[in-house]
Amino acid sequence: EAGGIVESVGEGVTDLQPGDHVLPIFTGECGDCPHCHSEESNMCDLLRINTERGGMIHDGESRFSINGKPIHHFLGTSTFSEYTVVHSG
Numbered sequence: 175e176a177g178g179i180v181e182s183v184g185e186g187v188t189d190l191q192p193g194d195h196v197l198p199i200f201t202g203e204c205g206d207c208p209h210c211h212s213e214e215s216n217m218c219d220l221l222r223i224n225t226e227r228g229g230m231i232h233d234g235e236s237r238f239s240i241n242g243k244p245i246h247h248f249l250g251t252s253t254f255s256e257y258t259v260v261h262s263g
Contacts, residue, residue, distance in 0.1 A: 178258075179193065202220075203218050204219070209222075218263070221263045
């Protein structure tokens with residue numbers, strides 16, 4: 175479990191703004207796929223649990239590095255870090 179406060183948002187993000195309190199979770203909801211519109215499932219097609227994904231959804235790249243080497247997400251949240259970059263869903 176984790177909690178945070180939005181520091182900034184990326185291009186196209188309209189449902190969050192700096193200062194919002196958020197709960198990063200590894201089973202998010204895109205709001206557009208059939209599962210997100212279903213009353214019987216929360217297994218979003220885009221944001222479902224994926225232990226193979228180490229980067230951001232849209233480009234697969236990490237937003238963090240140390241000594242020039244990428245640091246990858248675990249379950250898309252990286253909640254043990256002081257700052258993180260996550261999908262808005």
